[in-house]
Amino acid sequence: MSPSRNLDVRVQPRAKRNEVADERDGRLVVRVTAPPVDGKANTAVRKLIAAAAGVPASRVEVVRGSAARDKTLRVDGFDEAALRRALLGE
Numbered sequence: 001m002s003p004s005r006n007l008d009v010r011v012q013p014r015a016k017r018n019e020v021a022d023e024r025d026g027r028l029v030v031r032v033t034a035p036p037v038d039g040k041a042n043t044a045v046r047k048l049i050a051a052a053a054g055v056p057a058s059r060v061e062v063v064r065g066s067a068a069r070d071k072t073l074r075v076d077g078f079d080e081a082a083l084r085r086a087l088l089g090e
Helices: 040-053 080-088
Strands: 004-012 019-024 027-033 060-064 070-076
Touching: 004 040, 004 080, 019 040, 019 080, 027 040, 040 060, 040 070, 040 080
Parallel strands: 004 027
Antiparallel strands: 004 070, 019 027, 060 070
């Protein structure tokens, strides 16, 4: 079984571009162009994290905060160190 990692993010919807900006207060700041309507921002966040981590979007799940800016995501198939390196370019 592949490892799973929970990831805390702060989402900024309706941004100019999709990006993992930086880290603040232990949360990754994720900017997406999608509006926070009908789950569009959540879908954009899942796709962005999946692309940056090199995994299918089906392996990224919002486990907490689906209607809030602060979210907890579960990413299957990545350990914590590898996930941070992939997302922050460390």
